[in-house]
Amino acid sequence: MTTSLIQSHQIDPPAEVPVLSAEVEVELAKSIEAGLYAGHLLDHGAVGPRKAELLEVAAEGKAAFTQFVTANIRLAAWYARRRAAVAATGGLTIEDLTNEGVLGVIRAVQKFDYTQGYKFSTYASWWIRNFQQRAVTAASPATLDAADREQCTTMLTERQYLATELGRIPTPAEIASAMGTTVRALSQWQGMIAPAYSLDAPLAPGAAVSIGATLAAPDPGDVAALRTPRRVSDLLAVLTDRECSVVREMFGLDTGIPAPLAQVAATRKVASDRVVAVVEAALSKLRAAATGEVAA
Template sequence: MHLVKQVEIPEDLPDLLTAEQEVELAKRIEAGLYAQFLLGEGGSRYTPAQLRLVAADGRAAFEHFVTANIRLSAWWARKRAAGMDFGALLTVEDLTSEGMLGIIRAVQKFDYTQGFKFSTYALYWVRLRQQRAITGATPAALSSADQERCRGMLAMRYQLETDLGRVPTDAELAAAMGVSVMGVVQMHSMMSRAVSLDAPLFEGGRDESSSLLDVVAGQDSGDRDDAHAMASQQLSDLLALLSDRERRVISDVFGLATGVPRSVNEVADEYRVPVVKVRDLVERAMVKLRGEQQVAA
């Protein structure tokens, strides 16, 4: 189901759903998921054909729920884009696409029994996804060739996330692009003026901030200090998972202490070790952090 790739913003978007429609769709989705579960378990009093019909209806309801909320993602994308310069990497359509991933996540987690309006709940996820895209796509004097590479990586990440139903790992992204894992890490680094490890470390867990030091989305400018404080605490918790050597290298390569990223070569020269050793340390640290993600999920 390709709901996100190349999202365009039509002039005549459908209205958001009513509360009654949201509950009806959520119930159909729930029934579809249960039918899919029974198909796998066997022994149901319903025939497989009946269960497949209910499961298909649940998938249709899910798609309807998501596409009916394009307006919400498009509205917030326009709001964020107004008066802001994301260089050549992001357009309003890009932000809308990223926000639609938030809509998908919100539909997956929406609990209709709580009595909340979906749009109120979903806006958090839309803002979270769009803020991550903005943070990760702030170029630091990128050349045209580098901008094109980063655009390609963003497009591939959107596609893989839609196909897999989760954020792809750097290894999966690298394989799809035909580059090395280190090449993906370097592109992440290029796309930020300071820290840009665009790697979702807690997806599906208790704290769903989506990168190593993302600004916590869902915060207006007046709450930015609190957001940075929360992100800094999260970063401290993450770094505590690493060995002293891994922590020092990650801090140096991604500029966690200074705000100025450094190349792997520079860090290797400072520590007087082979470049490959620094690269191995970075990759090992990222594997460890993603291992924590899987435990949290």
Template structure:
């Protein structure tokens, strides 16, 4: 939003600058020095109809950006300097329509529409700060993840639908890891007894933990949009950010491109062994061997040869940026 608009409505209590702290407070609000002059409505729409209409009209004054313009602004922001602040302000202001569009999808979830817009604007600002123009993707696509995350976290903090004790959350995390490990080792889902033996717990305790897992799943599956649930954004310290999702998508595309350097047989082994083409499930040497008619040792040899070929290929240096 422009500075003129901020000054125009500075006397109204219905407006709040992103520099202020909102009720829900998330980690993504750190490091927002020199944020653009974006003014966000926080009162009920019924009480601020005129102001809201002027807010929309002011947004309409900012033209949509072309992809080339987004790249240019993203470059200016990343390089810093005297133009960085203005570039970020323009990038944010030109995408405020996106915030309103997304906020409409999350109404009726216990958070006021104006509060959703406030959260979304903070997510948009964060997206502008994190945007890497060198990756080539559109800013609006990238920003959508940050905006949604901010809104859905606000909804989750308000609704408080997940009430599982901390000690049980630890057990659930342990259970998930062990179930996955045993499934790969056994080639099937582990029984209650096998889980109990691995975790050194009674069968009744295992059933209790699984019951809590189901309760957690039901809470997390509460819809907060047409195709979004809380589980898409609410997690513990391993929360996947929009930036990570974007990186993972691009990494997958790059990996598939590099796998084409291998023979059909080598590619098949790596895809199955690392779960790239099987919904994340990693097949054992024996399982891969059955599909190819090879022994476990032969599959291991093919896997090692394929990995060595990829490691020594010059183009594989391109993947190092994902490790930084």
């Protein structure tokens, strides 16, 4: 949907587009406004010599619109990289977030009022973050009701705002304070939008061993079941003590019952996204170790 909308506006940015000055932004906004009015007159039956003039004005307005959006795609890309660096993305890539941000730029250009005297980037930033945030929330693996979705959306908004203001990842306490809630409630919302990990996923691209088979096989020493000569304990040895502890609890290696993300986070008194980061790092190490065994 995002791609089709962008294509419908014929947005195809060249390799290098100059940054617009405030004066150029105003001129483009005026041209867009004139083009829209010309289109309105054409739709209502303008004829004769005036029609040719209106067609030219309408075409100039469309060209100005495309130029305005294209020159600000870098703004959408900047916010995409920023969000990917300091906040959860719901599994969306930087390219996905950039595309969503471009939709925000398009909406901002449509609604930009140059008479207010604001720089376009200041106005557009809200629309860009809003579209990206909505995409992240929609990509959440959990099925949320309206109330939970609203709270998760507010949490993402506050986290992104604080990250921009502070220049670093905000702490759970800072986010909770900004939202007027508790860290415990915040942890629950973070758990709702945390990415899910499939135990059927291979340890590495093309590998025959799945995460679940490696971590929870009935007989870790069974070479036929695991299709690898290394025991689970040997694989876990590549992890740090913290990573090993989190993986054991998350996947229930000691109890046979996987623990919920929120419970693991609460036990360690850290945010859910911190636990997710530890698990991601641990699985990355396990994939690397397993790949070495398979290749051997």
